[in-house]
Amino acid sequence: MYAGFETFGLSSDSYSVWINGSGSPANTKGTVSFGTAAAAFSGAGGLSVVLTRAAGVDWHAQLVSPRLKLLTGSIYTFCVWARLKPRPGQDTSAQATVALYDSSTSVVYTWHKANITATWQQLCLPRAAKPEGQAGKTTWAEFKVNFGTAVNTFYFDHATIRPDIMSANFESSSSSEGYRVYVRSSGNASADAQVSYAFGAREAAYSGGGGFTATVTRVTGIDWHVQLMSPRLELLTGKLYTFCIWVRLAPGPGQDTSTRITAYLQDSTIQTVYVRHLQNITITWQQLCVPHAAKPKGQGGVTWVEFKVVMGAAVNTYHFDQAVITAEEALP
Known part of the structure; x- marks a missing residue:
């Protein structure tokens, strides 16, 4: 936070x-x-x-x-x-x-x-x-x-x-618990990706009373044009960070039953991607994780980052729930 x-x-x-x-x-x-x-x-x-x-x-x-x-x-x-x-x-x-x-x-x-x-x-x-x-x-x-x-x-x-454990359950429609949605704007609204979303959606709950749902209705062919972004956090030297979130595609007519999704850790200032993970998701709940992310060796100063899940590659409805960021000591 x-x-x-x-x-x-x-x-x-x-x-x-x-x-x-x-x-x-x-x-x-x-x-x-x-x-x-x-x-x-x-x-x-x-x-x-x-x-x-x-x-x-x-x-x-x-x-x-x-x-x-x-x-x-x-x-x-x-x-x-x-x-x-x-x-x-x-x-x-x-x-x-x-x-x-x-x-x-x-x-x-x-x-x-x-x-x-x-x-x-x-x-x-x-x-x-x-x-x-x-x-x-x-x-x-x-x-x-x-x-x-x-x-x-x-x-x-x-x-x-x-x-050391930062969790978000997305159960409230009035609070995103520090998570944000990014949709790239080119200045030409008719060509941009289009998405509707809601926190606290009952149909998007893996557990509890609600989750986060995002319906992508128009894509640009570039997946990072639609993103779910974690709160900013400072990477500390000697720590390993793991981000995990439960995700699935919403089942229903016209929906894909499988698609590829990417999660990564990105520098908030210079936009460098430090680590990324690609995974196929289906209509069955599964956990998407970016494990053991760390501050680059030799990098001094303060490093601010965000974990991001990008979903702008295909027209679909995505359900997310129970996001967690954990930190542990790196081995010497």
Whole structure:
């Protein structure tokens, strides 16, 4: 789950900032602006928070992530790039706390203290998990960065929540769980691929109450002109990533009973395809996987990627369900 904070406003990518500015005149006060060019670690913008008054309590100013459902057995790592604005009169270091909060009770499950300086650095809370004893309960949580200890200008950018197991069941018609559909547009609508799709479709469920269905009614002959795209994720050195999704063709008159489909891992910036897998699918459910994908050897810097399933080669109705991205340590 990735957030670039490039959209201008008081919130961006479902992230927000909370400042305890009500009540006592001594409470924290500040201004918030997402999409600020000066606050960009990379890209067009980032988050700028200017604290003009501080009560010395770190949680009186918080960067708050979207709510997420903690899955039993999954381990989550939250990271965000941060720094102080370098200028005369600014502190050269400010203490912050990165924590995982229960969204309902505000109980802190795990936390980590860090210092923010005038140099960009990544603040991370690794290996956060659903508490033991709550396996049978639904647990919603938020990652928060508490930074309200001092008057400063704070910059934040490129927040990620990376579960070691990232799953999507496509059961809700109102949420795609970070997955997107891409249809290439050439500017000539009559020549472009045409597709209708829906999340939460009952007929597309491999298990549970719904799945993702896509009906391709016109093709260009190029399969990648219609894509189901995973959330962006950062490839970490020393990790192997596997993407799997259940898929079948919808049975019915005029439908193919078999077709070839491609899944691959593609760099989000330079569009290089790092690994691909071709597979024949039928009207029977089967799992399509891209196994053991990794960051290219010797490639430095931050590498953002997406897993993609391309289906623009033939007129068909496709059903997808239960997508999962897993990560494991690579052997030395």
